[in-house]
Amino acid sequence: MAEDGETAEAEKPEEPQQEADPGQDAQEKAGDPENAHKWRKRSSEVDIALQALVGGTANLFFGPTSVGQLGDRGQRANHHLGVVVRSGPVPRQVLDRIRECYVEPPHYAMVKQKLMSAQVLLFQMRSGTGRTTTALRLLDQLCAAGVRKLDPDATLKTLQDKDLEENHGYLLESLEADQARELQAFQIERLGRLMDEKGARLIVIVDESTPLRFHDIGDLVISDLGQVPPERLLQRHLSGVAVLERPEVQEIIAELTDDIPRRELAQLAELLKEVAEERTDLNAVKERFSRAGEANFIEWFDRQTDIEQRAFVIALAVFNDEPVQIVSQAATLLADHIKAVEIPRRVDRARQLFTLPLQRRITDANAELVDDTVETIFGTVPVRKARFRDERYPYRVLQLICGQYDQAHEVVRGWLFGLGGIPGEQIRIRAGMAAGLLSLQDFPSIYETLIEPWAAIGDDNARWAAVAALTIPGQHPALSRVVCEVLKKWSRSHDPELRTTAAQALGSTSAMSTRACLRLLRQLARYADWGIAYAVGESVTDLLARVDDRGAVLGALVRWSRDDEHPKRRETALLAVLIASSYLVVSVDGGSEKWPALVWEAENDPERRQQIVRLYARMLLAAEFNRRGYLALRDWVKVAQKDTSMREPLARLLFDVGDESGELDSIRYYIEYWRDEHDGPADAARAMLRYFKQRGA
The missing domain is CATH 3.40.50 (Rossmann fold)
Structure with a gap:
């Protein structure tokens, strides 16, 4: 993939030695802070979208979850629903939670x-x-x-x-x-x-x-485990909570049938706990679990007869809890799609601009406007968001369209396809996640009309819509195997766009184990151009951020980067190390700055330390990568300039990298150069040099 590069000149390590080529462009992209910000934001947007689409009922559909994160994903900690365990070890806390409430x-x-x-x-x-x-x-x-x-x-x-x-x-x-x-x-x-x-x-x-x-x-x-009365399950979940004796709660229990899914009973128990703590209104719980609730919902949807209003409701289902301007713009696009079918004559499709104010649309949609903030590359900005009052409505609206309105479903699919190609994380990811939710009802048509066309179109925005669309079926027991087959098919396709999308999706999918993902990524790396190589690198970084078995991921990179590996796979591995070096950060107790996660990992796990040391040693010895490798180390030293607690751990790591690679003199020289730069990390560099001197280097 890359042409042989030259060793970076000592006098000016920050300047390129030759004209940029695709390989150098990929390395520059890996070190660009804006790309790291986009990656973290994109990961956060997926979690936010899942929360907004299925709300507190996420576990109702997907079962037990676990959370194991390395690195900082922006808002992820506030919105994370947990990684669904579809393969690999089931965390102890999940098994303990089952034991505590199992009947x-x-x-x-x-x-x-x-x-x-x-x-x-x-x-x-x-x-x-x-x-x-x-x-x-x-x-x-x-x-x-x-x-x-x-x-x-x-x-x-x-x-x-x-x-x-x-x-x-x-x-x-x-x-x-x-x-x-x-x-x-x-x-x-x-x-x-x-x-x-x-x-x-x-x-x-x-x-x-x-x-x-x-x-x-x-x-x-x-074929039969035997029936457990719903009230007995609720009693186990609500042990010590005085709520089941209330007459209104007994009315709810009386309407429950023995075949109600056990996950729904667990959800009911959680809501009743909130009722007991006066954090949830009991009438809302009754509406959710009463037999009349579904009929009331359908009656409400059928009252949205105006084209513009119905489009607004559907757009709100897709963009629930997003800025109201996004909802309104998406609704306008959908209304145009609907009118093209219902009003064939273009001349009759005029839109009245001042007939219905936004607040009336919000009220009729059983929604509300709330003041909030969003993160941008320029900082935090205030926005006004629209969201349904009932968190179940987004999923129920999409489910109703898919199950009851065939012709409308076709129009909505066309609208979603167009949204998937629009720039902006919120739009393309929400479109993809909505498609994924619809795929639970009709995977074949959603795959054929949305997911695969997005994956093959050759547009970054559409590609990320396809990746987002596989998130929800990948977490569903009945469809995760199908998602596995999709990713295998794309990985082996002759179409480079499908291979790139597969490479991008493998890092975030929960449809297969870490080792299975790594096997497919290894195959993709063998035949990668730089676009696919970058997608593989981001997927590897996703795995490092997402899974508990990070040693397996680092071990794969060590194997892929050996001298006897195929050059394309070796270069892909080193590019992945560069991406992880820049993208992954972690908040450390007592630290004033977020540390590079690989530095933190090396400091806290001896086995992973040796893997990280070996990877960086190989990078500094690779002629086509050592320039960018040194620049990544300089970025780390700049963080240590701001956070004194990171200086000694980083010094130890740099010494070990130099000792492994035989490049101690070169590393010391670069640290001296960074110390003497104008506005360089002088204090951190001096601390590194003192440590090197203590170690006799």
């Missing part, structure tokens, strides 16, 4: 006994019966070392000893239909022996409509 169904003891003897069971029952929670609880009870979820695309008949760890419980949350149809007793017996040798257990969840060979494996299929 054993009538058949629990029988199922537990069968799992102890057979090692492998299949749960075939409808969603909402508590099947996933029960599986996690059983595996946690029987497997002392922990619980892991298998990749959605795991093939049961090819699982090997190397794929399993001792004394672990394993859950495959969705078995594809082809595997299910072919599953035979001898394969289950082989898995059982394998699990027994490892002291492990496996539960596989199968959709209730998927055919199985019952004559062959029916004795290992669990």
Whole structure:
């Protein structure tokens, strides 16, 4: 990808040695603070969009979540819903939370006994019966070392000893239909022996409509856990909270049926806690869980008969809790799309500009205006945002359109496609996330008309709409396997735009494990141009920020950057290190500045320290990367100039990098140069040099 560069001149390390080429442009982009800001903001916007679209019901759709973040993602800490655990280890806090509120169904003891003897069971029952929670609880009870979820695309008949760890419980949350149809007793017996040798257990969840060979494996299929009365579950969730005895709450409970999804009951329990603490109005809870609630919602939507008003409601569903100007502009675009169908004659499509004031539209939409602020590259600015009063409305509006209004659905898809190509994180990400939410109802048509065209169009804005659109189905048990297949297909495509989109999406997807993502990124790096290489680098940085197993990510970069690796893969790895060096920052206790996350990681984990040292040593020895590598180190020293607590950790790291690379003299020389620069990081540089002198360098 890159032509051989020259070693940076000692006198002027900040100046390029030759005309910019695509490789040098990519390196400059990696060190640009504006790109780091955009990356953090984009990640934050995805979380904000998910919160605004599904509100407090996020876990209602996607189940248990965990949070494990390295680095600063702007507003992420305030809005993060958690990374859905679709593969890899299930965090201890998730299992503990299940244990605290779990109520054993009538058949629990029988199922537990069968799992102890057979090692492998299949749960075939409808969603909402508590099947996933029960599986996690059983595996946690029987497997002392922990619980892991298998990749959605795991093939049961090819699982090997190397794929399993001792004394672990394993859950495959969705078995594809082809595997299910072919599953035979001898394969289950082989898995059982394998699990027994490892002291492990496996539960596989199968959709209730998927055919199985019952004559062959029916004795290992669990189709019914038994009913638990809703009130009993609520009592467990609300232990110590005096709210269930209230007559109004008893009215709500009386309307609950035994087949209500257990996740909805957990949501009801949380709301009743808020009622007890006087933070939520009980009437709002009754509206949400009463049988009349859905009828009232449909009646409200049908009252929005004016084209402009209905467009406003749909736009608000997509841009809930965004600045009102964005909502209004998007509504105007959608109204034009609707009029083109409902009013064929262009001359009849005139728009009255002063017929209905904004406040009336907001009131009729059951919404409100609120004063808020947003972060821009110029700082924090005040805005006025529009949002529904009921946080469930965005999802319900989109679900209603998809399920009940076929022709309107087609128009809305066309409108969303246009929005996906408009610059601005809020617009393209919201359009993509709305498409992802619609895909839960109709994945094939959303994929064919929105997601893949966005991915293939060759426009950065549309690409990010496609990445955002895969976020929600990637977290859904029934669709995560499909998202895996989509990303595999794109990764192997001859179309470079699809490969670039795959590279960009792999870092943020929760549809597959970290190691599975890294395998695909490794393949992409082998055939990467600089555009794909940069997307791979950003995805690797996403993984470092998102997953607990950061050692696996750093280890992959170490392997990819070896001298005997393919040059394109090696260059991609070093570019990824540059991107992570600039993009990832972390707030440190007692620090006055956000530290570069790699410095913090090296200081706090010996194994990862050695990986980071080795990566930077290789960068400083690579002729085409050492110039930008030194500039990245200078950026770190500038941070240490502002935060004295970072100086000694950074000095230790730079010394180790120099010792590993044999470039101690060169690093010392550059530190001296930065010390003597006009307005350079003089105090930090002197601290580095004192440390080097103490170490005899």
